[in-house]
Amino acid sequence: METALLEVKNLAVHFQTAGEPGGAGIAGGVSAGVIKAVDGVSFQLLPGETFGLVGESGCGKSVTALSLLKLLPTPPAILAGGEVIYRPEKKRPGKDLWQLPHGDLLKLRGKEISLIFQEPMTSLNPVMKIGRQIGEALRIHSAEKTPAAKEIRREVLAMLTRVGIHHPERAYDAYPHELSGGMRQRAMIAMALICRPKLVIADEPTTALDVTIQAQILELLKELQASYHLSLLLITHNLGIIAETAHRVAVMYMGRIVELASVKELFHNPLHPYTLGLFSSIPRLDKEEALAAIPGMVPDPLRLPAGCYFAPRCPKAMEVCHREYPMSREVAPGHTVACWLQEK
Amino acid sequence: MWAYFLKRMFLIIPTLIGITLVSFLIMQMVPGGPVEQALQRMKMAAQTEGGPGFGSGALQTAVTSAELENIKKYYGFDQPVLTRYFRWLKNLLRLDLGTSYTYEKPVSTVIAGRIPVSLTFGLTGLFLTYLVCIPLGIKKALKHGETYDHWTSILVFLGYSIPAFALGVLLIVFLAGGSFLALFPTSGFVSDYFEDLTFLGKVLDILHHMFLPLVCYTIGGFATLTLLMKNSLMEELNKDYIRTALAKGLTYRQAVFRHGLRNGLIPIVTNIGMIIGVILSGSFLIETIFTIDGMGLLGYQSIVNRDYPVALGLLVISSLLMLVGRIISDFCLVLVDPRIRFR
Numbered sequence: 043m044e045t046a047l048l049e050v051k052n053l054a055v056h057f058q059t060a061g062e063p064g065g066a067g068i069a070g071g072v073s074a075g076v077i078k079a080v081d082g083v084s085f086q087l088l089p090g091e092t093f094g095l096v097g098e099s100g101c102g103k104s105v106t107a108l109s110l111l112k113l114l115p116t117p118p119a120i121l122a123g124g125e126v127i128y129r130p131e132k133k134r135p136g137k138d139l140w141q142l143p144h145g146d147l148l149k150l151r152g153k154e155i156s157l158i159f160q161e162p163m164t165s166l167n168p169v170m171k172i173g174r175q176i177g178e179a180l181r182i183h184s185a186e187k188t189p190a191a192k193e194i195r196r197e198v199l200a201m202l203t204r205v206g207i208h209h210p211e212r213a214y215d216a217y218p219h220e221l222s223g224g225m226r227q228r229a230m231i232a233m234a235l236i237c238r239p240k241l242v243i244a245d246e247p248t249t250a251l252d253v254t255i256q257a258q259i260l261e262l263l264k265e266l267q268a269s270y271h272l273s274l275l276l277i278t279h280n281l282g283i284i285a286e287t288a289h290r291v292a293v294m295y296m297g298r299i300v301e302l303a304s305v306k307e308l309f310h311n312p313l314h315p316y317t318l319g320l321f322s323s324i325p326r327l328d329k330e331e332a333l334a335a336i337p338g339m340v341p342d343p344l345r346l347p348a349g350c351y352f353a354p355r356c357p358k359a360m361e362v363c364h365r366e367y368p369m370s371r372e373v374a375p376g377h378t379v380a381c382w383l384q385e386k
Numbered sequence: 387m388w389a390y391f392l393k394r395m396f397l398i399i400p401t402l403i404g405i406t407l408v409s410f411l412i413m414q415m416v417p418g419g420p421v422e423q424a425l426q427r428m429k430m431a432a433q434t435e436g437g438p439g440f441g442s443g444a445l446q447t448a449v450t451s452a453e454l455e456n457i458k459k460y461y462g463f464d465q466p467v468l469t470r471y472f473r474w475l476k477n478l479l480r481l482d483l484g485t486s487y488t489y490e491k492p493v494s495t496v497i498a499g500r501i502p503v504s505l506t507f508g509l510t511g512l513f514l515t516y517l518v519c520i521p522l523g524i525k526k527a528l529k530h531g532e533t534y535d536h537w538t539s540i541l542v543f544l545g546y547s548i549p550a551f552a553l554g555v556l557l558i559v560f561l562a563g564g565s566f567l568a569l570f571p572t573s574g575f576v577s578d579y580f581e582d583l584t585f586l587g588k589v590l591d592i593l594h595h596m597f598l599p600l601v602c603y604t605i606g607g608f609a610t611l612t613l614l615m616k617n618s619l620m621e622e623l624n625k626d627y628i629r630t631a632l633a634k635g636l637t638y639r640q641a642v643f644r645h646g647l648r649n650g651l652i653p654i655v656t657n658i659g660m661i662i663g664v665i666l667s668g669s670f671l672i673e674t675i676f677t678i679d680g681m682g683l684l685g686y687q688s689i690v691n692r693d694y695p696v697a698l699g700l701l702v703i704s705s706l707l708m709l710v711g712r713i714i715s716d717f718c719l720v721l722v723d724p725r726i727r728f729r
Contacts, residue, residue, distance in 0.1 A: 113632055152635035159633075164626040167645045169652075169724055178644075179634040217724040233634070 045132045046086035047241060047273045048110075053124035055080040055102070055109045058117055059344070075344040076120075079105045081297040083124075087241065092267055092274040094288030094305070096281060096320075100340065102297040103277045107245045110139060110275075111151050130154060130240055153183040156234040160246040162226035166218040173198050173214030176233045183237050201232045206262055224255035228262070235266065242267075243275045248283065260287055281320060285309060290376070293317050296341065296351040299370070303377035313379045315356045350382065358383060387720065391713060398709045403475070405705045410471045410698065419692050420461045420487050425454075461487075478702065484695035488687070493699040496684070500668075503575055504681040508664025510596065511604045519608055520654070523615025527650075528642065530620060538612075546609035550602040551671035557598045558675070570598050573677035599676045603669065611654070619650035648722070655722050659715030666704045 057077040080102045087093050095103045108114045110126050121140060128150070129136030139147060156179075159165040167175055177194045184194075195214070202210035205228040218226055227247065234242055247263065248256040264287055267274045276288055284291050284305060292302040293316065301314040312318050319336035338355035341347055347354055353363040362382050370380040458464045462473070477484060483493035522542075526535050562570045571577070577591050622628070623646050631641040668682030681700070688696035720726050 108629075111633065113629060148635050148637060150635075151633055157630075157633040159626060159630060161626060165630045167627040167631070167649070169648050169722070170645070178631075178636075182635055182640075219725050230630075233630075 045089075045129060046127075047089045047129060048087040048275075049125070049127040049129070049136065050086070050106075050110070051084050051125040051127070053080050053083040053106060053109065053126065054078065054122035055105050055114065056120040056122045058120060077343045078122075078297050078346075079119075079343070080109065083294070083297070083299055085292050085299065085302060087273050087275055089240075089273055090267075090271045091289045092264075092276055092287055094276045094278065094284040094291035095294060096278055096284050096291055097294035098279055098340070100343075101294045103279075103294050104245050106294075107157070107243050107275065107277050110243065111155060111157070112140065112147060113151075113157075128155070128241075149183070152179045152234075152239075153237045154239050155241045155243065156237065156239040158227075158230055158234045158242060158244040158247045161250045162223065162230045163218060163250070165230060166226060168218055170217075171214070172216050172218065172221065172229050173202075176201065176229065176236055179233060179236050198232070198236065201236050202229070205229070205232045205235070205266070206258075207232075223251050224258060227251060227255075227259050231259075231262065231266070235270065238270065239272070241273045241275070243277070245277045246279070247276070249278070249280075256283075263287065281324060293320070296343065296346065298351070298380070300352065300381070301377075301379045303374075307374065307377050311374075311377075313373060313377075313384060314352075314381050315358055315383070316352045319355075350380075391717065394713050394716070398706070401709060402702070402705055406475070406478075406698065406702055407471060409701055410474065411467065413692075413694055413697065414467050414470075416692070419463075420694070421454075421457055421463050423692065424457045424461070428453075474698070483699040483702070486688075486693055486696045488691050488693045488696070493695045496696055497681075497699055497703065500679065500681045500684050503678060504666060504668050505664065506592070507596065507600060507603055507678075507680065508667035511600055511607075511667070512661055512664055514600065515604050515607050515611055519611035520615055520651075522608075523612045524619055524642075524647070524650075526612065526616040527619040527623065530616075542609045542612050545605035548605070550606055550669060551675055553605065554598070554602045554672055554675040557601065562598060571595050575678055599672055599678060602672045602675075603667075611657075614653060615650070618653045619646060622646040622649045625649075652719070652723050655718045656715055658718050659711035659713065660708075662707050662711040662714060663704065666700065666707060 055078075057079055059075055059077055083102070083106055085093065085095075095106065097103050105114065105119070109119070109121060112121065114121075124140070126139040127136040128139050139150070142150075166172070173195065177198045180194050180197060181189055199210045199214060202213055207213045207225060207228050213221060213225065213229065218229075221229065227250075231247075234244075244263065248259050251259060260283060263274065263276075266272065274287075276283070278284060288305050290302070290304050291308050292299045293308075293314065294300070295316050301308065301312070301317045303311075308317065309321075312321055316336070319334075322334040323336060325333055336355055337357075341351060341354060347364065349362070349364040349366050350356070350359075350368055353359045356363065360382060368380045368382045368385065370378045371384055372378045373384055455464065462470055465473070474484065481494070483497075485491065486493050486496050489496050522538060526538055529535050557570075558572055560566050562568065562572045571594065575592065575595055576588075577583075577595070580588060580591060583591055619642075623642065625646075628641050628646055631645045632638065636644065666681050668680040668685065670682040670686040672678070673680040673683045684696065685700050687693070688700065
């Protein structure tokens with residue numbers, strides 16, 4: 043196996059919830075407690091690959107994405123444990139992003155590792171021109187103290203053209219609200235790529251867009267990923283996007299990865315009942331059966347079941363499933379599942 | 387955009403006519419107007435001339451209807467109310483606000499005489515308020531929930547809850563020679579020997595006299611602006627674009643000051659046009675306590691004495707300033723917030 047660019051080991055991110063004193067936790071009362079939003083997540087990101095992280099809302103995928111660069115406000119978030127080993131040079135040992143001095147982390151943010159956010163309207167400063175916002179990343183990461191404004195403008199315009207904006211000059215001097223949603227997301231992508239990062243984390247990059255625009259943006263991301271040889275961590279709840287874009291994929295449920303495999307393997311041979319549930323809840327045009335939703339509700343993160351978190355909703359749950367959380371095991375090369383059904 | 391502001395400017399005219407018409411009518415309805423006061427004075431004069439012994443009943447008839455007409459004519463009260471209003475309005479167009487009954491001088495002269503004092507207090511107070519509140523609000527937002535945030539909140543609310551006049555009395559008692567320290571002069575705007583001072587001496591003398599009244603003027607206003615600044619900035623700091631700025635590699639401070647602050651200042655800018663109102667600012671109670679001949683006292687006395695021309699003059703100027711101030715506010719908002727557009 044290739045050396046990973048990013049290796050996440052046993053990542054744990056908790057949230058301290060305030061709650062009401064003495065709250066019962068039912069019908070209005072909110073009990074205080076620690077929510078384990080991310081609970082022992084491990085995966086590797088290889089150079090030049092797109093790795094998908096998929097799961098429903100609240101499963102911890104966005105928290106995972108934000109915690110890698112320590113972008114979560116603490117408190118309420120608690121970076122409880124784990125390692126985020128970033129290894130830009132194959133021959134040198136990597137460094138743990140969580141242990142890095144703050145100043146060194148700031149130098150990586152936006153330069154070597156950058157983010158694309160979900161909602162381009164609110165993720166851009168409404169009172170600053172697009173060109174300035176993109177150029178800012180260049181400016182703060184420039185080796186010179188006062189980089190030439192002309193040079194920055196030239197580079198920003200080139201990047202705007204690169205992400206498919208037809209009138210880069212006009213977009214440069216536009217405010218976010220003056221652009222369409224698709225254009226804004228293109229500008230956001232330009233902002234993430236302006237410093238030529240090695241790794242891009244895209245947190246639901248197309249969720250806020252129209253379906254036709256979604257396809258264009260995905261196409262653009264795919265194309266840029268290949269031409270810049272980027273590693274792309276793609277967070278989404280949409281399996282269709284994973285199928286089109288990712289090389290490997292991890293399925294998350296309640297803060298844990300339940301299944302990890304190459305996209306091909308996962309789509310042909312899904313093993314975890316939750317993954318199967320996700321597949322069967324995709325509407326299909328060629329079959330006329332009713333849409334199969336996963337029965338039951340996501341459990342209260344403050345009162346997780348004793349065994350497998352999915353057991354209460356699982357159609358194949360056995361006695362052991364309610365007792366103990368299953369270990370992750372490799373069922374085929376590169377395909378791991380955490381499910382008792384796979385235990386012999 | 388210019389068409390919009392031009393329209394707003396023209397709208398001032400009907401608004402101003404509405405304000406003055408209503409005020410004019412109400413003032414005329416209040417008993418104790420200048421004619422009655424003149425009659426009163428004549429009665430008093432007759433009483434002192436005639437000495438004791440004469441019945442007052444006989445004196446009442448001493449004011450003949452002809453004399454009454456004269457008095458009315460002198461004050462312009464021989465005409466119906468609306469005619470008088472339109473005459474006043476016509477004079478206003480020629481920038482003539484009439485003559486004060488009390489001072490028997492043109493109203494414009496009377497008001498202009500109070501402007502330096504009001505302007506000095508108004509401007510310094512305003513600068514002081516913004517100078518204190520904006521940095522304080524920012525710091526409170528950054529240290530939200532910490533001890534610093536709590537004790538400054540206590541101070542600011544204490545200032546807000548103390549009535550200015552009560553604070554004035556307290557300050558005089560404790561700091562201006564009342565019972566304890568005599569650090570500041572009790573009253574007035576300048577010292578008796580003001581004319582003999584050097585320029586620097588004069589400035590210091592005015593500041594020395596201004597300090598206590600200024601504290602009274604401004605302290606109540608700290609709470610609103612500080613909390614407005616704090617809340618507005620805190621709201622911005624929770625927005626997604628701050629996270630984007632951090633993801634770019636900015637420090638938290640840079641993200642706050644380069645991105646959050648400009649957005650957070652937008653609500654503050656909405657108030658900026660009201661600055662123009664400082665020309666007429668004044669507070670009757672504070673001016674009375676510190677014996678300052680300011681606009682507040684003038685306004686109060688003009689109403690008590692039924693000095694209609696002065697009262698109306700003040701009203702017309704302050705309404706005008708307020709209306710223009712709103713337009714300035716809106717204009718500033720357009721300057722700082724690119725999202726505002728005119729269709």
